[in-house]
Amino acid sequence: MGLRPGRCYRDKDGKPYTRVSERRPRKSYIKGVPAIKTRDFENGDLKNKDDYEVELKLAVDEEVQVRHNAIEAARLNANKYLKDNLGEKNYFLKLLVYPHHVLRENPLATGAGADRFQEGMTQAFGNPIGRAARMDKGQDFMVVKVPDGELDVAKEALRRAKHKLPSSCSIKGIEKYQ
16 A cells, blocks of 8 residues: 555644654664655755855745655755756755654554454554654744855745745745845
8 A cells, every 4th residue: 555645744733752762762652763754955056055146045934744754855856957957966955844653644544354364443553654744834844055146946846845845835945145
C-alpha cells in the first residue's frame, strides 16, 4: 500500500510527538522513527552564501504540517530550476524547516472477517509512518539568494516549489544589500 494522501496529515491538531522516552526507551510506544527523505538542507554555492544581493523567502499562509516527502519535492523542484537557469554555483538555496514530528497511523482492516484480525480502537496509538514539520502562519519555509538581475528566476523557482506544499504560500522579502 502506498502513502495516504497529504490531506490526511496537513492539519496541526494536538500536541507534537517528537521523541521516544530517554529514561526507559523499551517502554516507549514508538519503537522506531522513520528516516527523513531530505538529506541536503543547503544547495548551491555554500562558500559565498552571503555575497548575493537579492534574497527571497517562501512563507506559508496558514498553520500546517508539511510531510518530509513534500519538503523534499519542493526542494528538488526549486533546486533543479535554479541549477538549470543560473548554473551550479550562482545561487544559494536553504530549507528553514526540519521534520521533527512523528506521524502515526492506526490502519483499520475492512472487508469480510476484518473483526477477527484487529482490535479496533483499543490501544490505537498507531505505528510511525513518516515525519512532518509543523509550521505556523507566516513562518518562512525556504530562502533563495541570487545575484542582482536574476530576481525573476528566483521568483519562478519559489513559485514551482510552493505547488508541492499543502498550504497556500507567499513570496516575500526582496532585499538589496550593499
